Amino acid sequence: MSPSRRLPPLAALRAFEAAARHLSFTRAAEELHVTQAAVSHQIRQLEEDLGVRLFRRLSRALRLTEAGQLLAPFLQDGFALLHAGVDRVRSAAQGSVLTVTAPPSFAASWLVPRLVQFQRRHPGIEVRLVSTMRKLDLFREGIDVGVRYGRGAWPGLIAERLMTDDLFPVCAPGLLDETGGGPPALSSVQLLHVQAFPDDWPRWLAATGVGSVDAERGSWFDTAGAAYEAAAAGLGVAMGRRQLVADALADGRLVAPFATALPAEVAYYLVLPPEHRGIARIEAFCSWLRDAAGVSPAIDREIRPPKP
Numbered sequence: 001m002s003p004s005r006r007l008p009p010l011a012a013l014r015a016f017e018a019a020a021r022h023l024s025f026t027r028a029a030e031e032l033h034v035t036q037a038a039v040s041h042q043i044r045q046l047e048e049d050l051g052v053r054l055f056r057r058l059s060r061a062l063r064l065t066e067a068g069q070l071l072a073p074f075l076q077d078g079f080a081l082l083h084a085g086v087d088r089v090r091s092a093a094q095g096s097v098l099t100v101t102a103p104p105s106f107a108a109s110w111l112v113p114r115l116v117q118f119q120r121r122h123p124g125i126e127v128r129l130v131s132t133m134r135k136l137d138l139f140r141e142g143i144d145v146g147v148r149y150g151r152g153a154w155p156g157l158i159a160e161r162l163m164t165d166d167l168f169p170v171c172a173p174g175l176l177d178e179t180g181g182g183p184p185a186l187s188s189v190q191l192l193h194v195q196a197f198p199d200d201w202p203r204w205l206a207a208t209g210v211g212s213v214d215a216e217r218g219s220w221f222d223t224a225g226a227a228y229e230a231a232a233a234g235l236g237v238a239m240g241r242r243q244l245v246a247d248a249l250a251d252g253r254l255v256a257p258f259a260t261a262l263p264a265e266v267a268y269y270l271v272l273p274p275e276h277r278g279i280a281r282i283e284a285f286c287s288w289l290r291d292a293a294g295v296s297p298a299i300d301r302e303i304r305p306p307k308p
Contacts, residue, residue: 008049015042016054017079020072023062080139084275098281099128101138101146105224106268107131109244111147118288125281133196139273144282146271147289157271162293163243165264167200170240170254171231183210183258190236191218192227200239208260228254243268268293 007013018028019039029036047054054068064072102111107129115127130136136143138157152159169186176185183205191201191213202215218236221227224244231238232253240249240256241264248254270289276282 008046009042012042012046012049013075014079015039016046016068017072017075019043019055019062020064020068021076023064025062083139096124096281097126097128098285099130099142099144100285101130101132101136101143103133103147103149104131105244106147106149108225109228109247113247114292117292118285121288122281122284125284127285138271139275144272144276144279145285148269148271150266150269152267152269154271156273158274158277160270161267162270162289163268165267166242166261167204167264168240168242168256168261169204169237169258170228170245170249170256171237172234173252173255175234175237176257183208183260184212186210186213186237191215192230192236192238193218193220194224194227194239195220195222196224197239197241204239204260204262207262208258 015028015032015034015038018031019025022028022031025036025039025043029039032039043054050067052067053065054071056063056065100111108131112129115129118127119125130143135148135154136146138144138146147162148154148159152161171189175189186205193201201218205211205213205215219230221230224238224241227238228240228245228248230236232248237257240254242261245254249256270286272282272286
C-alpha cells in the first residue's frame with residue numbers, strides 16, 4: 001500500500017470520532033474508558049499524521065476546524081458499519097435474544113399481554129423488553145426493533161405504520177349512571193389527564209361542543225396506563241386511546257360512555273435500523289407484530305367517529 005493510502009492508527013481515529021461527537025476530550029475519554037491525556041495524545045498524533053489541525057482548542061470550548069468537519073461524518077459512518085458487522089456476528093452467535101423497545105403504556109397495555117402469542121410461535125427466541133419514553137438510538141444502544149408513537153419521521157430508521165389511534169373518554173362501569181348522561185355529565189366527575197397528552201381533553205370537549213366542562217381541572221398522571229388504572233378504580237374519567245384501552249374495554253374493566261371519538265394526530269410505528277433487515281429473529285418479530293396489530297372489533301362496535 002502506498003504511503004498516501006495508509007490509514008492512521010485506529011485508536012487515533014476512534015478518539016477523534018468520539019471527541020468530535022461530544023466536542024469534549026473529557027467526555028470522549030469517559031466513553032472510551034481512557035484518560036483525557038490519552039485522547040489528547042491520540043488526536044495530536046492523528047493531526048501530525050494528516051498534516052492538518054482537526055480542532056480549535058478555545059479556553060472553555062472545543063470546535064472542529066474545516067478539516068475536522070470534513071473528516072467527522074466519514075468516521076461516524078465507518079464506525080457505525082463496523083458496529084453493524086460486529087453485531088451481525090454476535091447476533092448469529094446469540095440468535096435467540098431479541099431486544100425490543102416500546103413506550104411504557106403501550107408495552108404494558110398492548111404488547112406484553114400479546115407476547116405470549118409470539119413466544120408460542122417462536123419458542124426459541126428470548127425477548128428482552130426496554131420500556132421507555134426516551135427516544136433511544138436503536139443502532140448504537142443495541143436495540144433490535146422498536147415501536148414508536150408519533151408521525152413516522154425518525155431519521156436513520158425504517159418506519160412502518162402499524163396502527164392508527166382514536167381518542168374517547170373511558171371510565172369504570174356505572175360511574176356516570178346517576179349523572180343524567182351525555183358529555184355535560186363530565187362536570188360532576190374528575191377528569192384524568194396524561195402529562196404527555198395535555199391537549200386530549202380540550203380537543204375532545206371542543207369537538208363535542210361542551211362548553212360547561214373545565215378541560216384543565218382534575219388529576220394528572222405521568223403515564224396513560226396509570227390514568228387508565230385510576231379510571232378503572234372509579235377515580236374519574238380518562239381520555240382513552242384506542243389501542244391502549246382495547247383489552248380493558250373488552251373485559252369490562254372500562255366502558256366508553258359516549259359515542260364521539262376523535263382521530264389522534266399520531267400513530268404507532270414499527271421502527272428498526274436499515275442494518276437490521278434480514279436478521280431472522282427480527283424479521284420473525286416484525287411479521288408477528290404486523291399480524292397482531294389489527295384494530296379490536298369490540299372497540300369498533302362501541303365507538304363511532306363524530307358527525308361532520
